[in-house]
Amino acid sequence: MTRFVRRIFEEADIEVPDSFVDNIDQVFETEVSCEIVDRAVADAEAIAALDDLDIHPSDRTRLSDIFDPDNGGTVGIIDIATGIRRLRGEPRRSDIICVDMMVRSLQGSVAEVKELLIDNFKRQKGE
Secondary structure: OHHHHHHHHHHOOOOOOOOOOOOHHHHHHOEEEHHHHHHHHOOHHHHHHHHHOOOOHHHHOOHHHHHOOOOOOEEEHHHHHHHHHHHOOOOOHHHHHHHHHHHHHHHHHHHHHHHHHHHHHHHHHOO
C-alpha cells in the first residue's frame, strides 16, 4: 500500500514523508485530483504495487471513479487506502449483498423524500 500511496504523492508533486506513520495526520488530510490517480495508475511502479496488493487489472483504470463516489473530482488518501483494502482479492457474496441492502435502503429514503415533496407541493398549490 505504501508504494502505491508514495507514487500518488510523487505524481502530485507533494513532498513524500520519510515515514507515513510518523506523519499520519498529514497523509490522511491529503487530497489529490482524480487526474493524479489516473496518471499514477499508469506508472510501472504503481502497477507493480497494485499487482502485489492483488488489485484486478480491470479495476485499475477505474480507481479514480471508485475512490470518488461523489464525483467531486478529488480523492482523499484515506479513501484510497480504504478503497484499496476493500478491492483486494476476489469479490465475495457478502460484498454483493451489502451493496444490495444499501441500495434498497436508499430506495426507501428516496421514496419518503418524494412523498414529502409531493405533499409539500400540494399544500403550496392549496389542494
